[in-house]
Every structure is written in C-alpha cells, then in structure tokens.
Amino acid sequence: MRTYLVVIDDSPEASLALRFAARRAARTGGGVTVLAIIAPHDFVAFGGVQATIEAEAREHAEELTAAAADAVVQEAGLTPQILIKSGKPVEVVRELIGASDEIAALVLATAPAGAPGPLVAHFTGQDAGTLPCPVMLVPGGIDIARLDALS
Secondary structure (H helix, E strand, O other): OOEEEEEEOOOHHHHHHHHHHHHHHHHHOOEEEEEEEEOOOOOOOOHHHHHHHHHHHHHHHHHHHHHHHHHHHHHHOOOOEEEEEEOOHHHHHHHHHHHOOOEEEEEEEOOOOOOOOHHHHHHHOOOOOOOOOOEEEEOOOOOHHHHHHHO
C-alpha cells in the first residue's frame, strides 16, 4: 500500500503536512504513517533525572501521535500507522524510509516565514535526491481551502 510518512511535532506546520497526507492517502487508496521522534537529550549525571526526562519525552510523543491519529481519522477516515522512535531525526527518517518499500513520499511542511525546519532543510538541501521516495513540501503559509483543493 502506498503510504505517506509524516513527522509530527508541536509545530503548526506539522498539522498542515498531516492534513495534506491524510487527504492524499484517502484519494489515492493509500495510508498514512505518523512518526514522532524523541531526540536524544544531553546526559544527566543522575539516573533518576535522566529517566524522568526520557519518560516525559515519550509521554509527550504519545500525546502528539494520538492527536495526529485522531486528526487523520476525522479528516480522511483512515487509521494511520503510529511510530515513536528515538534518535537523531534525520537518521531516524532515513532509516525508516530505507526499511520500508511502502513509503511513497515523505510529507513535510515549511515554516510560514523564515528558515525551513531542520528536516526540510536537510532533505531538500544537502541530501536532496538521495531518498528512494519523493519529498512533498507543504507551504506553511498556505490557506486551508487551497491546501484542501490541492490534496
């Protein structure tokens, strides 16, 4: 099945990418994979503090993916695959795409103004053309009606 991979975080752009991917998947008979990445934290000398930081990051990622899954169901009537991975975001995305032939596109959204996010900058800059699937960029300042018409 053709699957659209969306990396979810707290940014408003992530919800635009998710909406676009959900609508495209519904129209093309595909699916959506929602990925939350827990970035590595600096080492804290006290094990209990480190464990608490990691548990809070995981809980936050679970909340983000649950909200994203609800949005996909509401928008497209699809149940997305949910993944929560730990590691450096670029490496996690690259490994996930490399391990799955089903991922048809990486869907990211740019910031409405200013510099793009780190994943957008990486996969459309120095690593452009090296993924085995297209990178779809949703403009962060796009009007929802226009986004819906395009998707």
